[in-house]
Structures are given as C-alpha cells and as structure tokens.
Amino acid sequence: METRPVLTGVSLQIDNQNIRVVATDGIRLAQHVVENVEDYGASPLNVIIPGSTLEDLLKIINDDEGSSTQIEIGQNQIRFISDGLRVQSALLEGTYPYVDNLIPQVYISEVIVKTERLLRVVERIAILAGESVTLGVYPSGILHLISRTADVGEAKEEIPLEYLEGEYFRVAFNGKYFRDILRAIDSDRLRIRFAGKERPLVIQPVDMTSSTLFLITPMRTQDGG
Numbered sequence: 495m496e497t498r499p500v501l502t503g504v505s506l507q508i509d510n511q512n513i514r515v516v517a518t519d520g521i522r523l524a525q526h527v528v529e530n531v532e533d534y535g536a537s538p539l540n541v542i543i544p545g546s547t548l549e550d551l552l553k554i555i556n557d558d559e560g561s562s563t564q565i566e567i568g569q570n571q572i573r574f575i576s577d578g579l580r581v582q583s584a585l586l587e588g589t590y591p592y593v594d595n596l597i598p599q600v601y602i603s604e605v606i607v608k609t610e611r612l613l614r615v616v617e618r619i620a621i622l623a624g625e626s627v628t629l630g631v632y633p634s635g636i637l638h639l640i641s642r643t644a645d646v647g648e649a650k651e652e653i654p655l656e657y658l659e660g661e662y663f664r665v666a667f668n669g670k671y672f673r674d675i676l677r678a679i680d681s682d683r684l685r686i687r688f689a690g691k692e693r694p695l696v697i698q699p700v701d702m703t704s705s706t707l708f709l710i711t712p713m714r715t716q717d718g719g
Contacts (some may be wrong), residue, residue, distance in 0.1 A: 496625055499586060499588060500542055500586055500588040500589065500590050500591075501518060501519050501520060501591075502516045502544065502545050502546075502586070503542040503543055503545055503586040503590075504516070504519075504541070504542065504543045504545055504548055505517070505541075505543050505590040506539070506540075506541050506542070506543055507538075507539070507540045507544055508538060508539040508540075509538040510538070511529065511530060511531065512527055512528065512529050512530070512531065513527070513528040513531055514526075514527045514528075515527075516590070516593055516664045517545065518591065518593060519688075520707075520711075521668070521671060521673050521710070521711045522671050522674075522675065522708070522709065522710050522711070523593060523596060523597075523707075523709040523710075524675075524706075524707070524708050524709075524710065525593070525597075525706070525707045525708075526641065526705060526707075528705070529705060538695040539567055540590075541567060541572065541585050542585060542586040542587075542588065542590055543572055543585060543586070544583055544584070544586055546586075547572075547581070547583040550581070551574055551581050553632075554579065554581075555574070555576045555577075556577050557578065559591070559602055561576065561577060561651055562576070563575065563576040564576070566694070569578060570584060570586060571583065571584055571700070572585055575675065578685055588674065596694060596709060597633055597694075597696070597707065597709065598604070598687070598689035598690075598693050598694065598696060600630075600689060601660065601687040601688060601689050601696070602660050602663065602688050602689060602690060603631060603658075603659065603660030603661050603662075603663050603688040604657070604658075604659045604660055604662050604685060604687045604688070605631055605637065605655050605657060605658050605659075605685070605686050606655065606656045606657035606683055606684070606685050606686075606688070606700055607637060607655055607656060607683065607684060607686070608656065608682065608683055609676060609679050609681055609682060609683060609684045609699075610682070611653055612637075612653060612676060612684070613673065613676040613677065614670060615639055615651045615653060616639065616672055616673045616676060617673055618649070618651065619639050619649050619669055620641075620670055620673055625668055625669060625670065626641060626666050626667070626668065626669070626713050627640070627641045627666065627667060627668075627669035627672065628640045628644070628664060628666045629664070629665055629666075629667065629686075629695075630662075630663070630664040631655070631658065631662055631663050631664070631688075632662055633658075633662055635654060635655045635658050636642040636652050636653070636654060636655065637652065637653045637655055638650065638651075639651050639652075641669065654676055656683065660688070663688045665688065665691065665693060665695060665712045666712060666713045666714075667710050667711075667712055667713055668710070668713060671710055672710055675708045675710060676697075678708070679697070679699050679706075679708075680685070680702065681699030681700055681701050681718065683698070683699075683700035684698065684699055684700060685697070685698045685699075685700050690691075691712060692712070693712075694709035694710060694711050694712070695709065695710050695711075695712065696708070696709055697709070697710070
C-alpha cells in the first residue's frame with residue numbers, strides 16, 4: 495500500500511457537467527460520478543479533501559432524504575454546511591494520481607452474483623483463514639472462494655452465479671479489502687469483471703442508474719494465481 499500524503503485524501507473533481515469523487519490507496523480504488531449536474535457557473539475544480547475529514551463528517555451530518563449539505567471551496571480550504579453545522583478543513587496539497595488508465599476498458603469475463611450472499615461468504619473466509627483469498631469462476635456457473643493457511647488449513651465455499659459470460663478465471667486478492675468493498679455496495683446484486691491476471695478486478699453494483707465503481711489489485715500467489 496502506498497503512503498503518499500495525497501493517497502490519504504479523496505479527489506474531488508468538478509466541471510460544468512460532472513462531479514467525480516475518487517479514493518485510492520494504491521491497492522484499492524473507489525469512484526463515483528454524478529453526471530449532468532446543473533451548471534453552477536463556476537470554474538472547474540480539482541481538489542483533495544483529507545479522508546479523515548470526510549469520515550468525521552459522515553458521522554455527524556443528517557443523512558435524511560430531505561436534508562442537504564452545502565460545500566464551499568476556497569484556494570486552500572473546504573467548508574461543509576448542513577442544518578446549521580459547519581465543518582471546515584484544510585485541503586491537501588499535491589497532485590492526485592491519474593487513475594483513468596487503471597480502469598480496464600476490455601474484459602475477458604463478467605459475472606453477476608448476489609451481494610449479500612457473497613459478503614457473508616467473504617466474511618467467514620476472512621475470519622477462518624488467511625489474508626489471501628482465491629476467487630475462481632467455473633463453466634458450471636459456480637463461484638469458488640478458497641483460502642489456505644498452515645494453522646487453520648483450507649476454507650472453501652461455493653456460490654451459484656446469476657450470470658456468466660466469458661472464460662473461466664481464477665484470481666487471488668486481499669480478503670479484508672474485498673470485504674470492505676462489498677460492505678460499501680448498496681445493491682442487491684453486483685457485477686465482477688476480470689480483465690487479466692495483471693489487471694485489477696472491477697466490481698460494480700448492478701444498477702443502471704449507478705456510476706459507482708471499485709477496483710482491487712490481485713495478489714501474487716505461489717502457483718501464479
């Protein structure tokens with residue numbers, strides 16, 4: 495995991511059409527894009543907000559459906575105003591990594607699976623076994639999750655897929671990081687796209703109105719998986 499100061503922050507990019515929020519630590523990436531927003535008549539912005547500020551903000555602001563949060567961005571500071579509450583923070587200095595070339599545009603395989611069921615399995619695997627979890631997709635339409643450790647042995651579970659297109663694949667990843675991604679997905683089903691052993695695994699909610707995307711970088715294993 496990279497430790498550059500900018501990677502502790504969240505990139506906020508705003509132009510006259512879109513709002514784009516990106517967070518990455520060098521292993522995982524999360525992106526959400528709000529498209530075709532109302533033209534607010536200001537200059538385009540590209541700033542980095544401390545991740546700790548946003549974590550604290552989410553704990554205290556009112557997230558009711560009718561509530562709203564006003565954001566004021568200055569040269570070096572950002573201010574959030576919600577229901578009379580004001581939270582102000584300095585922005586992080588530096589240049590956020592260019593992430594567009596990290597997102598695969600061509601995929602070898604694609605599967606769809608129920609989010610809650612996969613989350614429960616990953617949580618069990620992560621507790622019983624080691625850090626590395628291998629995900630395998632087979633032509634039978636079954637998703638296999640396996641983790642092996644010297645102390646515990648092998649933990650293995652299977653999940654039926656709702657959709658499978660493309661080739662069989664197997665890839666290893668950090669189970670804890672994958673679990674965190676699944677917990678953040680607000681959708682009954684999710685799509686997993688495989689672009690090759692050296693490319694990140696792409697995870698998206700199965701919701702045509704959503705522009706949320708997650709990436710997780712594969713781990714190298716002794717058998718090359």
